[in-house]
Amino acid sequence: MTFQIHALPETDFAPLFALTDEDLAARRIRRSVVTASPGTPCRVSLEDAGIGERVLLLNYTHQPAATPYHASHAIFVREGVMQARPAPGAVPAVFLSRLISVRMFDGGDMMIDAEAVAGQDLGAALTRCFADPAVAYIHLHYAKPGCFAASVRRA
DSSP: OEEEEEEOGGGGGGGGGSSOOOHHHHHTTTEEEEOSSOOBBBTTTTSBBTOOOEEEEOOOOOEEESSSSSSEEEEEEEEEEEOOOOOOOOOOHHHHSEEEEEEEEEETTTTEEEEEEEGGGHHHHHHHHHHTOOEEEEEETTTTTTTEEEEEEEE
């Protein structure tokens, strides 16, 4: 059983870049210019932002389910990028050098297992996780900061 990693759609965030810094602040969003790379992984492009790129740092509800696992956290999004669409079984480079938290959920949106894996081992871990028929979907988080990275479904 193979997997597919899903980025967030750019249409959810593109209008935010037209807002003033004051309007963004009222929504608890911060605009910044990247000064070091890697270190600012975009959840839309599934790439690290480059030096000089504008990004937004905002709170995003990545687990909207009405369960104890309902959750949101800070994410970065780059300006003017399209939604990444990794091929089934592909792991984007942004994950390969990071420690990744793999959180498995069942069909009732309850977390049933979790593990931390080195990014270079992520593909094998996802394949192994989806071998369990109880796993309906997976959320990936950058383990050190704890931020949501992407969702994963069976391909």
